[in-house]
Amino acid sequence: xxxxxxxxxxxxxxxxxxxxxxxxxxPFIMIARARQWTIIKTMWVTILCGIGHVFGSVLLGVxxxxxxxxIGLIENVETIRGDIASWLLIGFGIxxxxxxxxxxxxxxxxxxxxxxxxxxxxxxAHHHLGSHxxxxxxxxxxxxxALFIIFVLGPCEPLIPILMYPAAQDSWxxxxxxxxxxxxxxxxxxxLVVFIISKGIINIKLGFxxxxxxxxxxxxxALAGLSIKLLGL
Numbered sequence: 001x002x003x004x005x006x007x008x009x010x011x012x013x014x015x016x017x018x019x020x021x022x023x024x025x026x027p028f029i030m031i032a033r034a035r036q037w038t039i040i041k042t043m044w045v046t047i048l049c050g051i052g053h054v055f056g057s058v059l060l061g062v063x064x065x066x067x068x069x070x071i072g073l074i075e076n077v078e079t080i081r082g083d084i085a086s087w088l089l090i091g092f093g094i095x096x097x098x099x100x101x102x103x104x105x106x107x108x109x110x111x112x113x114x115x116x117x118x119x120x121x122x123x124x125a126h127h128h129l130g131s132h133x134x135x136x137x138x139x140x141x142x143x144x145x146a147l148f149i150i151f152v153l154g155p156c157e158p159l160i161p162i163l164m165y166p167a168a169q170d171s172w173x174x175x176x177x178x179x180x181x182x183x184x185x186x187x188x189x190x191x192l193v194v195f196i197i198s199k200g201i202i203n204i205k206l207g208f209x210x211x212x213x214x215x216x217x218x219x220x221x222a223l224a225g226l227s228i229k230l231l232g233l
Contacts, residue, residue, distance in 0.1 A: 007181045027147055029197050034214045043194070051187060053151040088150045163182055
């Protein structure tokens with residue numbers, strides 16, 4: 001009965017923890033929209049980052065249980081990890097927005113009048129993107145790996161003090177079930193939210209601001225990181 005309560009608590013907290021934290025889904029939604037990722041690629045990147053996100057805290061919690069470390073000490077480590085992850089997310093968003101703004105400005109077409117002789121005068125439209133530059137970026141970019149590293153460093157704050165230690169007091173089997181319940185719920189919620197929103201916006205045409213989707217994505221990601229930093233979401 002006690003294990004059942006712990007498992008349902010893990011599921012509930014995993015769901016709420018993910019929904020109220022925009023950093024769990026906004027980076028994937030915005031990057032996927034800007035880079036025109038397929039739904040399949042978006043789902044894979046989300047799932048892998050989610051696994052890394054949960055695994056980092058699980059590993060720390062297991063080490064803490066095995067070494068008999070205090071919850072307070074582990075929470076301090078998680079706080080430090082959270083600060084690092086939020087600053088990395090903010091920095092990544094700002095850097096990506098700056099790069100996106102540069103791409104957007106260079107992609108803006110404008111016209112020049114060309115006069116070859118009295119009878120041959122026309123306008124020519126062009127942009128300043130290089131011959132090997134694409135509006136949606138390099139398909140072999142390091143963006144997915146950057147997201148993965150940020151999510152590995154990002155802690156699952158409720159997992160250790162609320163779930164893992166109470167479970168560890170009973171048995172390793174209880175700890176395993178509670179951790180799985182939390183992890184599957186967290187990753188599943190991330191993936192579901194990203195899938196639903198991505199499917200809804202993937203084909204939306206943004207008109208003249210389409211070329212600034214990278215800049216917009218970076219700005220929203222930075223704001224998501226800032227909200228985590230300021231509001232502790």
